[in-house]
Amino acid sequence: MQIEQPPLDHQRLSQPAERRGLVLVHTGDGKGKSTAAFGLALRAHGRGKPVLIYQFMKVPSARFGEHRVFEQLGVPIIGLGDGFSWKSKDLEHSAELAREGWARAESSIRGGEHFLVVLDEIMYPLRYGWLSLDAVLTCLHERPPHVHVVLTGRGAPAELTALADTVTEMALVKHHYKAGVPAQRGIED
Helix, strand or coil: CCCCCCCCCCCCCCCCCCCCCCEEEEECCCCCHHHHHHHHHHHHHHCCCCEEEEECCCCCCCCCHHHHHHHHHCCCEEECCCCCHHHCCCHHHHHHHHHHHHHHHHHHHHHCCCCEEEEECCHHHHHCCCCCHHHHHHHHHHCCCCCEEEEECCCCCHHHHHHCCEEEECCCCCCHHHHCCCCCCCCCC
């Protein structure tokens, strides 16, 4: 590792502009997309801002670690799906759940009552054609100016990354699954 000198002055990349709601996309094959979105939700909640989390692939009765802590904190986290596609017994039903879930999420975004709305794993129903990309883009473009939206999942469409204010691509460098180590409670769930 090469040692660096710490910076002694801060260089602003651009001129300060008006604060407004942002569209943030966490995508890529690496781990941490949902975790980063949940971190933003915690940060916003810690500042007293109203937060709402929708999970497009989790079932409404899910009790993973994030559900437990957000419940303790009073942050709504709503499962909209019936699990990942390889677990589905009826993909048309899964698609219908995604469409119903999007209707709820769109209403929440347009309603403007929340500072931050997280759309966790929304890229899957977009990629599968279960949701209209145009409808999602239109909603994001027309949302109230103070509403921040975070969208997560692999394979974010180019149109979405073009609209977003911030896009982070999580790159897979190494993953314990490839070494045969299974999912860990408290890490993956």
